[in-house]
Amino acid sequence: MSRRSPQPAAEAAGASPPTAAPSPTGPGADPCTPAAGGTGRRGLFSPGWPVVWLLAGYPLWWALGLGRFAFVAFALPMAVELVRRHRAAGLRLPPGFGLWALFLLWCAAGLSLIGTAPPGTLPGSGGILGALVRLAVYLSLTVLLVYVGNLSRRELSDLAVARSLGWLCLATVAGGLLGMAAPGFGFTAPTELLLPAGLAADPYVQELVHPASAQVMEVLGYESPRPKAPWEYTNTWGNMLSLLLAWLLAGWMRWREPGADGPVPTRRTRADLLRAWTAGTAVVLAVAPVVYSLNRAVWAGLALSLGFVLVRLLRRGRVVVVAAVSAAACAALAVALLSPLMDVVRERLDNPHSDDGRAATSVAAVQAANASPVLGWGTTRDMAGSSQSIAIGPSPDCPGCGSHTIGNNGQFWLLLVAHGWGGAALFLAFFGQVVWRYRRESTVLGTAALLSVLLLFWYMFFYVALAAPLAVTMIAVALLWRRAAEGAGGGPAPGGAR
Numbered sequence: 001m002s003r004r005s006p007q008p009a010a011e012a013a014g015a016s017p018p019t020a021a022p023s024p025t026g027p028g029a030d031p032c033t034p035a036a037g038g039t040g041r042r043g044l045f046s047p048g049w050p051v052v053w054l055l056a057g058y059p060l061w062w063a064l065g066l067g068r069f070a071f072v073a074f075a076l077p078m079a080v081e082l083v084r085r086h087r088a089a090g091l092r093l094p095p096g097f098g099l100w101a102l103f104l105l106w107c108a109a110g111l112s113l114i115g116t117a118p119p120g121t122l123p124g125s126g127g128i129l130g131a132l133v134r135l136a137v138y139l140s141l142t143v144l145l146v147y148v149g150n151l152s153r154r155e156l157s158d159l160a161v162a163r164s165l166g167w168l169c170l171a172t173v174a175g176g177l178l179g180m181a182a183p184g185f186g187f188t189a190p191t192e193l194l195l196p197a198g199l200a201a202d203p204y205v206q207e208l209v210h211p212a213s214a215q216v217m218e219v220l221g222y223e224s225p226r227p228k229a230p231w232e233y234t235n236t237w238g239n240m241l242s243l244l245l246a247w248l249l250a251g252w253m254r255w256r257e258p259g260a261d262g263p264v265p266t267r268r269t270r271a272d273l274l275r276a277w278t279a280g281t282a283v284v285l286a287v288a289p290v291v292y293s294l295n296r297a298v299w300a301g302l303a304l305s306l307g308f309v310l311v312r313l314l315r316r317g318r319v320v321v322v323a324a325v326s327a328a329a330c331a332a333l334a335v336a337l338l339s340p341l342m343d344v345v346r347e348r349l350d351n352p353h354s355d356d357g358r359a360a361t362s363v364a365a366v367q368a369a370n371a372s373p374v375l376g377w378g379t380t381r382d383m384a385g386s387s388q389s390i391a392i393g394p395s396p397d398c399p400g401c402g403s404h405t406i407g408n409n410g411q412f413w414l415l416l417v418a419h420g421w422g423g424a425a426l427f428l429a430f431f432g433q434v435v436w437r438y439r440r441e442s443t444v445l446g447t448a449a450l451l452s453v454l455l456l457f458w459y460m461f462f463y464v465a466l467a468a469p470l471a472v473t474m475i476a477v478a479l480l481w482r483r484a485a486e487g488a489g490g491g492p493a494p495g496g497a498r
Contacts, residue, residue, distance in 0.1 A: 046155075047151060047155035047156055048148075048151050048155055048156030048160070048161075050074045050077045050078050050081075050147070051074075051078075051144070051147070051148060051156065051161065051164065051475070052156075052160065052164050053074065054070055054071070054074040055161075055164040055165055055167065055168050056164045056167040056168065058070065058168055058171065058230060059171045059175075059230045062211055062229070062230035062231075063189065063211055063230075064189055064190050064191055065189025065190060065191030065192050065208075065209035065210070065211065066189075066191055066209075067208070067211075067230065067231070067232065068208050068232060068467060069208075071137060071140050071141065071144070071467045071468070071471055072136055072137065072140045074144075075139070075140035075141075075143040075144060078143050078144060078147040079143050079147075081147065082143065082146060082147055082150065085150060091146065091150055092149060092150055092485070093146065093149075094145065094146075094149055094434075094477065094478070094481040095433070095437060095481065096429075096430055096433040096434065096437070097430075099426050099429050099430040099433070100142065100145075100426075100430045102426050103138075103419075103423060103426040103427050103430065104135075104138060104139065104142065106375065106419050106420075106422060106423040106426060107134070107135050107138060107418075107419060107423065108135065109375055110131075110375045110376050110377065110378035110379075110418060110419055110420075110423065111128070111131055111132075111135075111378050112375075112378070113372065113375060113376070113377050113378045114126050114127070114128050114131055114377070114378040114379055116377065117381070118367075118368040118371050118372065118377050118381055118417075119367070119368075119371055120364060120367065120383065120384055121364075121368070121381035121382060121383060121384055121406065122381070122382045122383070122384050125380075125381050125382035126377060126378065126379045126380060126381045127379065128379075130379050130380065131378050131379035131418070134379070134418070134466060137466050137467045137470075138466075140467075141467070141470055141471055141474045142474075144471060144474050144475065144478075145474040145475075145477060145478050146478075147478075148161070148474075148475055148478035148479065148482070149478040149481050149482050149485075151482075152482075152486065153482065153483075153486060158445045158479055158482075158483065159251060159445070161251075161475060161479060162247050162250050162251025162252075162445055162448065163251040163252065163275075165244055165247035165248070165251065165472065165475070166244070166247055166248040166251045166252045166279065168240075168244055169241065169244035169245060169247060169248040169282065170248070170278070170282055171230055172230065172231070172237065172240055172241045172244055173241070173282045173285055173286045173289070174229075175213065175227060175228070175229030175230045175231070175237065176227035176229070176237065176241070176286065176288075176289025176290070176292075176293070177227075177285060177288075177289055178213045178227070178229050179213040179214035179225055179226070179227025179228060179229055179237075179289060179292075180214075180225065180227060180288060180289055180292055182213055183213060183214040183216060183225030184213075184214075184216075185212065185213040185214075185229075186210060186211060186212035186213065187210075187211055188210065189209055189210060189211055191209045192209045192210055195209065207232045207233065208232055211229065211230070212228065212229065213225075213227065213228070213229045214226055214227050214228055214229070214234070215228050215233065215234045217234075219294050219348070219351060219353045219354075220294070220347045220348065220351050220353075221351055224292075224294070225292070226292065226293050226294055226295075227289045227292065227293055231468065234293050234294075234295065235295060235462070235463045236463065236468060236469070237293060238290065238293045238295035238297070238298035238463075239298065239301075239459050239463045239465075239469045240468055240469060240472070241286060241290065241298070242298050242301045242302055242305065242455065242459075243452055243455060243469060243472045243473075244472070245283065245286070245302075245305075246305060246309075246447075246448040246451050246452065247448050247452075247472075248279050248282060248283075249279055249283070249448075250444045250445050250447070250448035251445070251448075252275040252276060252278060252279035253275070253276050253279055287332070287336065287341070288341065290302070291336075291341045291344050291345060292344060294344075294348050296348065296349075297458075297459060297461075297462035297463065299345075300458075301455060301458055301459060304455075304458060305451060305455065306325075306329060308451055308454065309325075309447065309451070310322050310325060310326065312442065312447050313325070315442070316442055357404050357409075358409045358462075360383065360404065361383065361404050361405070361406050361407070361408070361409050361413065362409065362410070362413050364383050364406045364417075365406050365407055365413035365414075365416040365417045366416060368381065368406060368416065368417045369416035369417065369420050369421050369424070372420050373420050373421045373422065374420050374421075374422045375419065375420050375422065375423070376415075376416065376417060376418050376419040376420030376422075376423055377417055377418060377420075378418060379417075379418050380405050380406055380407040380408060380414065380417055380418060381405070381406050381407075381417060382404070382405055382406070383404050383405075383406055407464075408464060409462070409464075410459075410460055410461045410462050410463060410464065411456075411459070411460035411463065411464050411465040411466075411470075412424065412460040412461055413461075414464055415427055415428075428457075431453055431456055431457070431473070431477070434453055434477050434480065434481075435450065435453055435454060435457075437480075437484075438450055438480040438481075438484065441480060441483070443483075445479070445483075446479075446480065446483060448476075449475075449476035449477075449479045449480045449483075450476070450480065452472055452473050452475075452476035453473055453476050453477060453480075455473075456469075456470075456473050
């Protein structure tokens with residue numbers, strides 16, 4: 001790939017650039033509409049269509065049993081378009097991309113150690129298939145990053161991406177409500193029907209290809225449903241909802257500030273009001289499934305997100321907005337304290353449930369990384385025994401006892417066992433330099449993007465980021481990089497860099 005600045009999209013396609021086309025970014029224009037100088041394509045296959053289809057259409061891919069695989073599938077047309085652009089005018093790469101490229105090489109090099117067994121693990125518990133799938137997802141999300149970053153905002157606006165993520169947030173809230181109302185809901189997806197019976201019956205494969213509304217688990221000492229639709233696990237559901245709420249509010253509320261996607265109209269349209277009411281209603285409706293998800297890390301993550309937003313608003317002098325948001329948050333907290341939801345919170349805090357298992361696997365991940373600090377072990381491993389005794393393992397009476405998978409309790413622990421301290425350092429250094437480089441981003445959409453990257457550093461201790469949460473983070477990185485490259489006005493930066 002070349003790091004030289006590409007020509008505008010119209011020139012790259014062999015067309016002559018427009019000379020006097022009127023700008024569609026005046027008052028009343030929809031910032032989602034590409035401005036003059038774009039490719040001119042409209043409809044289903046307008047520039048950036050794989051991103052919009054992937055995000056807004058995700059509930060459909062989930063219903064087909066293709067949810068986890070959609071990120072790999074849509075990376076293919078993105079890669080084709082990147083090859084075309086590279087041949088025509090070259091591609092840009094984000095700052096610090098060398099760190100991410102080294103991380104990908106680290107992942108590939110670690111495959112050579114899959115046949116070995118770290119101390120304290122079950123021999124043969126690390127399989128090549130899982131490692132290859134994980135590498136394929138990393139590569140697919142790399143394509144997503146470079147693809148979004150090489151589309152100008154005239155081809156795919158930041159607002160269009162935010163609204164697509166907002167649609168996905170609405171689907172996640174709806175899935176949470178479905179999980180509460182009909183916890184036993186599920187159906188056989190077409191993908192599941194096409195798989196061999198033995199493979200389709202595998203518990204792990206079932207979680208991936210069999211759409212269901214909730215996971216029924218004994219977290220509180222008795223069976224209780226935890227929402228998960230349209231995702232594979234309730235932890236992923238909570239992680240995604242936390243990430244997507246910021247995009248719903250940023251993309252569906254009409255904020256009165258100058259932005260790179262065109263000036264905000266002085267008069268709100270009916271569509272603006274409808275989107276704003278929809279977003280506000282979704283936030284209120286999300287409270288109950290968030291509580292019933294029993295995800296303590298999400299509860300804390302939402303509090304951290306609110307604090308981050310309030311601090312950013314204060315730095316911009318938006319004292320009135322901060323006061324209004326704080327008052328609304330206090331009122332919502334007072335209502336929650338008086339509602340039955342508080343009983344669920346108390347029960348959850350009184351029942352740690354997985355704390356011992358998480359602590360044991362986290363310690364095992366550190367020990368595994370210490371035993372192979374450079375490359376790790378290529379993939380996850382299963383513990384020999386449990387935190388109490390090496391002799392405790394799965395049995396017919398207790399299939400979940402012992403032999404926990406090392407690395408499935410958080411992205412950080414996965415990095416340690418699979419890629420060692422070296423791979424973990426490269427992964428975190430890439431996203432760390434993104435946060436530092438764009439720390440002064442103050443627009444609404446820019447703040448949502450920065451928050452998406454920051455939350456990775458919180459949730460990595462509790463949830464694995466592959467694939468959907470890391471996809472949102474990569475999109476956020478691409479938007480931050482693209483906004484900085486194009487300048488505040490949304491047009492080409494001086495010197496021709498887009």
